[in-house]
Every structure is written in C-alpha cells, then in structure tokens.
Amino acid sequence: MNDMRKWIMNRFWKPCAVRGWLAGCIALSLALAAAPAPAAQAAEAAAPSFSLEAPIQPATAGGTVVVRLRGAGLQRLFALEATVTYDDEWLRLDAVRGTVEGFAGTAPGGGDGTAKAFLTMLGNDEVSGDAALLELRFTALDVRSGTIALTTIRTEDADGNRAVVEADATVRVNVRAAGNGPDSPPANDEAGEPPGLAKNRPPSDASGAAVYELDAAAFEAAVASSRDTTDGERKIVVDMDASTEGASALLVDGGALARAAASAPEATLSLRLGDDLSYELPLALFAGTEDGEVEIRIEPSMPPSVDGVRFLAPPYAFRITVASEDGVRTIRDFGDRFAVRAFRLPSGVDGSSAAGATIDEATGRPTFVPTALRETEDGTVAELRRNGNSVYAIVRIEREPFADLDGHWAQRDIEALASKLLVSGRTDDRFAPDESIRRSEWAALLVRGLGLVPVDNALSYEDTREDAWYAESVAAAQAAGLIEGFPDGRFLPDEPVTREQMAATLVRARSLIGAMESHDAAAYADLLSAYADATSIGGWAKPSVAAAVQAGWLQGMGDGTMSPRQPTTRAQAALALHRMLTSSGWMN
Known part of the structure; x- marks a missing residue:
C-alpha cells in the first residue's frame, strides 16, 4: 500500500504552474488504491471526451459555484488527471469530490494560486460509458463574469494504456453583487x-x-x-x-x-x-x-x-x-x-x-x-x-398473444410493439395483420406513436363525427399538420391508407419531431428508378416516397414494385411507423 501511495504521489501530484490572468491550476487525479502500478504505456486507445458544466448557482459574491467534470465514451477508466484553469482573484477552490460511486476526494489548499485534488477509487477498478467524474466547489470572490477552462486530460485505463486529451472545454459563470461579503459562509451550504x-x-x-x-x-x-x-x-x-x-x-x-x-x-x-x-x-x-x-x-x-x-x-x-x-x-x-x-x-x-x-x-x-x-x-x-x-x-x-399472428412474417415485431403499447388489435385476440389500415386507424396510430396530447379542436371534415372513437386522434393529427382531407371537404375515415399516403404522413411526422434530410429532384428520381412502377407514384408524393425509401421506413414489394396506390396493411403500417421512430431515436 505504501508503494502504491508513493506511485500515486509521484504520478498525480506533480505541481503545475499557470501564470497570467489564469492563475489557478488544479491537478485532478483518480486512482485505484489497491491496484498494482500500471505497466508501460501500451497501444493508443480511443480517446474519450470531457466537458465542464455549471448547475444553476446563486453566483453571488461570497456564494458557492459548483462545476462538474463529465466524461463520455470512457473505456475502463482507471485513473485521470485533469488540468482546470481559472482566475484565483475571482474564485477560490474550496473542495473537490468524486461523483462516481466509490470515489472520494480532498483538495489541500496551496494558497499560491495552485490547488491539487487526489481521488481514490474504492471497490471498483474501472469506469466505462458516460459519467460525471468530479465536482469542484468554489467560493465567488469578485463581482464579474469569468471562464473556467478544462485544458488537458491524462487518462489511464485498467490495462495500463495511457492517453492525453486536449479537452479545450469551458464553462462561463456570472457573479453578481450580494449583501454579504466574500468571507461570509455561502447561504446555500447553511441551508443544506x-x-x-x-x-x-x-x-x-x-x-x-x-x-x-x-x-x-x-x-x-x-x-x-x-x-x-x-x-x-x-x-x-x-x-x-x-x-x-x-x-x-x-x-x-x-x-x-x-x-x-x-x-x-x-x-x-x-x-x-x-x-x-x-x-x-x-x-x-x-x-x-x-x-x-x-x-x-x-x-x-x-x-x-x-x-x-x-x-x-x-x-x-x-x-x-x-x-x-x-x-x-x-x-x-x-x-x-x-x-x-x-x-x-x-x-x-x-x-x-x-x-x-x-x-x-x-x-x-x-x-x-x-x-x-x-x-x-x-x-x-x-x-x-x-x-x-x-x-x-x-x-x-402482461398480455396474451394475438391468435391470428401465428406464423405471420411480422409476428415477432407486432407482438413486441403490442407489449410496448404502440399497436392494438381489432379485438383483444385478433390483430388482422393483412387487412387494410383505415385512414382513421392510421391517424390514431400516428398520434399515439408521437405521444401527441389530445386537442379540443372541432373536426372540420363533413364526414367525421364528434362522438366517433377516432375524433380526438384525427383532431390532434390535423392540428399537428400530419393529415389532410380531400378537396371536397371529406376525410374518408373508413377508406384504406395507400402506401404513398403513408409515406407522406411519415415524412410529416418526422419533420414534426426533427428535421428531415432533403434531396433534389434528380436524387428523388434516382432513388425511385429501381422500382418498375415508379411512374405510377403521384407527383405530389414522389419526394415523400423517396425520402421514406432512403430512410429505410418504406420497402418495395416482393415483385420489384412500389405499389404506391395499393392499400397499406396493418402489419406494414405498424412496422413502418416503428422504423421511423427508431431512426429518430424515439424508440429502440
């Protein structure tokens, strides 16, 4: 243990000196107390990324400022040394603590603009993934704005591989005037x-x-x-x-x-x-x-x-x-x-x-x-x-499987989506995967898939009823710009949704939750040329069909056609919506 302590002191407590307006320098170090000294530096590993964040603070003179150091893409992190710079006439570092479970930290003061922190990992031998690593607590000494900068990170993983990351991350803090002086204890700490x-x-x-x-x-x-x-x-x-x-x-x-x-x-x-x-x-x-x-x-x-x-x-x-x-x-x-x-x-x-x-x-x-x-x-x-x-x-x-999905090509996907509450059957035990999905059903599925809240808007279509089961969903879909009626003022709620209509509404849905990638007319034509019936796609629908094909939401039929005006089956609609939500990062 004494040898390990000596290695830690030599490796991580080397003083650093930064002069000029950035007068404070912190060496922040994480090491496993019970581990053996690392081997010589091995092959270079993929470097993680690091950043600083400042939760909302009082930011008053004499108050406390908290800054966190976060890591992303960590791979079996064993030790870390970070250099953070700040103006020590503006802030005073009071404490540093580890925020990963099993870490503890201290911050011995130097009084000369240099502070060091030593952290020891207990009970764990590595950190992977994304994690907040350290929390720095400062006292604000002066009324002005300033920047805390993370400049260099030195890491070592559990296999002894070492790397240096030029972080170049900053966080800005504004300190305002307060009634108490800089030597008064922070109000937040007193209140707990x-x-x-x-x-x-x-x-x-x-x-x-x-x-x-x-x-x-x-x-x-x-x-x-x-x-x-x-x-x-x-x-x-x-x-x-x-x-x-x-x-x-x-x-x-x-x-x-x-x-x-x-x-x-x-x-x-x-x-x-x-x-x-x-x-x-x-x-x-x-x-x-x-x-x-x-x-x-x-x-x-x-x-x-x-x-x-x-x-x-x-x-x-x-x-x-x-x-x-x-x-x-x-x-x-x-x-x-x-x-x-x-x-x-x-x-x-x-x-x-x-x-x-x-x-x-x-x-x-x-x-x-x-x-x-x-x-x-x-x-x-x-x-x-x-x-x-x-x-x-x-x-x-916990539910019973649909009786009519046994052996169906989409059985596994539909049952999983039903367990996630995204899709439901025509009855409790019957999904009807190969039946056409009605326009009212598709509107309800879109609204459910995006999690849209109900709206009180009156339906503007002459063939829809306010007391119909689909009324709230159609109103919400219309308000969100997902669906459109026909020029004669009808919605045709019981008519099937065609494949090109489905593509158009999927693109609108994706645009509602995030920007869609756009293509020029030549790119659209090139995407659709692979389908024997590309000329039968409506001119109004070609950009949407091409975008849905490009994104992987819509696929051609087994005979090499797109069949744009063919009714969409309930199985096809469920899987197309799931693909859209998955590609958008809204589902797995």
Whole structure:
C-alpha cells in the first residue's frame, strides 16, 4: 500500500504552474488504491471526451459555484488527471469530490494560486460509458463574469494504456453583487440545499412539498453562458433534492423564463432529482409567461392498479402552472415542443420488456409514450418524449398473444410493439395483420406513436363525427399538420391508407419531431428508378416516397414494385411507423 501511495504521489501530484490572468491550476487525479502500478504505456486507445458544466448557482459574491467534470465514451477508466484553469482573484477552490460511486476526494489548499485534488477509487477498478467524474466547489470572490477552462486530460485505463486529451472545454459563470461579503459562509451550504438552487422555502402546502426558488439573475446568466458549451447543446441544469419522499417544486420568475425563451429558444431547462429521475423542458415553452410566477412540480402518483400492468419505475405526475394577477393557469399542451422525462430502471430489470406510458389517474390505464432506452454505467435509463404533461411511468405489460399472428412474417415485431403499447388489435385476440389500415386507424396510430396530447379542436371534415372513437386522434393529427382531407371537404375515415399516403404522413411526422434530410429532384428520381412502377407514384408524393425509401421506413414489394396506390396493411403500417421512430431515436 505504501508503494502504491508513493506511485500515486509521484504520478498525480506533480505541481503545475499557470501564470497570467489564469492563475489557478488544479491537478485532478483518480486512482485505484489497491491496484498494482500500471505497466508501460501500451497501444493508443480511443480517446474519450470531457466537458465542464455549471448547475444553476446563486453566483453571488461570497456564494458557492459548483462545476462538474463529465466524461463520455470512457473505456475502463482507471485513473485521470485533469488540468482546470481559472482566475484565483475571482474564485477560490474550496473542495473537490468524486461523483462516481466509490470515489472520494480532498483538495489541500496551496494558497499560491495552485490547488491539487487526489481521488481514490474504492471497490471498483474501472469506469466505462458516460459519467460525471468530479465536482469542484468554489467560493465567488469578485463581482464579474469569468471562464473556467478544462485544458488537458491524462487518462489511464485498467490495462495500463495511457492517453492525453486536449479537452479545450469551458464553462462561463456570472457573479453578481450580494449583501454579504466574500468571507461570509455561502447561504446555500447553511441551508443544506443541493447545489444549483437559490433558496429552499418552507413547504408551500399541506402535502409537504419541498419547494425551491431559482435565482432569476443566476438563471439568466446561465442561459447566456450556455453558448460556450463545446458540444453545441444548450442545457441549463438544476439539481433538486432526490431524498424528498413527497413532491418537489421549482419556482421561477416568469419574466426570466420568457426572456430566456426569446434569447435562446433552442435551449433546455433540465431538472434532476438525483440520478433516478429528470425532466427536460424546452425554454421556448415559456414564451408568454412574463407576467407570472412559474411552478414546475414533480410528485409521486398512486393511480389504481390494473390487471396485466406492472410498474417497473414508480409513476410521477409532472405539472407546470403560471400564477399571475389573472389567476392560475396550467400548461398541459406544449404544441410542437416535446419534453423529455428520464427514469432510471432499478437494477436487474430487463429493459427490453419496459414500456413508457402515461397513466390515467382515475382508471390507472396506461397509454403509449415514445420511449428510448439508453445504457449507462449505472444501469438502464428510459427517456420518454411527449408534448404535454400528465402522470408518467415505466411499465411491463402482461398480455396474451394475438391468435391470428401465428406464423405471420411480422409476428415477432407486432407482438413486441403490442407489449410496448404502440399497436392494438381489432379485438383483444385478433390483430388482422393483412387487412387494410383505415385512414382513421392510421391517424390514431400516428398520434399515439408521437405521444401527441389530445386537442379540443372541432373536426372540420363533413364526414367525421364528434362522438366517433377516432375524433380526438384525427383532431390532434390535423392540428399537428400530419393529415389532410380531400378537396371536397371529406376525410374518408373508413377508406384504406395507400402506401404513398403513408409515406407522406411519415415524412410529416418526422419533420414534426426533427428535421428531415432533403434531396433534389434528380436524387428523388434516382432513388425511385429501381422500382418498375415508379411512374405510377403521384407527383405530389414522389419526394415523400423517396425520402421514406432512403430512410429505410418504406420497402418495395416482393415483385420489384412500389405499389404506391395499393392499400397499406396493418402489419406494414405498424412496422413502418416503428422504423421511423427508431431512426429518430424515439424508440429502440
């Protein structure tokens, strides 16, 4: 052990010196205390990437600033040495800790603009995948903006392979004036609040909710500094207390949110309750909130139990309200903006059978939400995307297979999609895979596949009824621009969907959730020339059919034709929609 300690001291505690305006220098090191000294440097391994992020801080003189170091694409990381530079007349480093399970850290002070951190990994011998590695806590000494820079990373994996990464990552922090001096203890630490929250208020109601108030100036500074992120993603992260058993609510000045929506509509606000639950909202959603106070609330829900539905991750209700002089309004429908709710699945849960769902609070009935599973070092994370608020959960559906799918070419795929709640049968035991899908059914499947919230719009087609089973779905599809009627004012809900009509609506759906790759007319003609009946594709549909073929959503028939005006079967429609959602990253 003493030899190992000496090796660590020699290898990772070498002093570094940076002079000029960047006067502070931190050597951040991770090493396994019980491992043998590494062998000579081996073949060069693929370099991971590293970045810095600053959760929302009070950013007041004398307050605390927290910066996290994250790694992506880590491969059996054994040790890490990072150089971070900052102006030590502006910030003072107080502590460094490891944020990967099993790590602990200390930060002995130097007092000369140089600080070092040594971290030892206990009980683990490597880190792989994406992970937050370190957390640096500073005290703000001066009222101004500044940059913390990550310049160089030296890594060593469990096999002794070493690499040097020129990180070139920065995070910008704005420090504003405050009533307390720089030697006063940070208000957040006194209150025991998690980093990133300006104030922990008493419970706001009888439910005992943990209520936090976000500092408006710090939030707007964070939005401005998010332009400096190296990966182009603009995300403002707020960490909330994950130990609260009841509701957690964040109060934000509506004016600050509205200004952020105008200046950075592409940015997102991410609320994180520990490592198990997060809620990511597009800032553009808050345009028009300037006259009120916004409350974003996440709370456990207890819907009735339903036979055949098992919760893999507990249900939570997500709600947004705006309180102003005119009263309190609830934001339920996000229009063409989609929020992401991420649930971490418990250890040992098979993610392949997991389905993301909204849960009806009155009946407990689950409804499909597009869900993508992502593997991390700490387990499987399910990301649910939807353009509205409700109760959300991860469930497993126990059901009997469809009797008419035995031996069908699409049996396996359709049964899997039914277990995910994306498709349903014409009856409980009959899917009817080779029957044509009706226009009303296709509208309902599209709306379900994108997780669109119901709308109250009246149907404008003369041949549709307000009390029909498909009324809400057709209204939502029409409002989203997914479907169109015919020139004579009819929708023809019971008519089959042709293959070229399906292609056109799939392209519209993909455009709603993300940009579609475009091609010129020559490229379209070249893509379609492989099909013997390419000339029978309607001129209006050729770009969509070509795009769907190029993306792999639509395939030709066995005889080498596209059959664009042939009715689409229910099996073909289900698989084409699934391919579109999968290629968009909305499903697996």
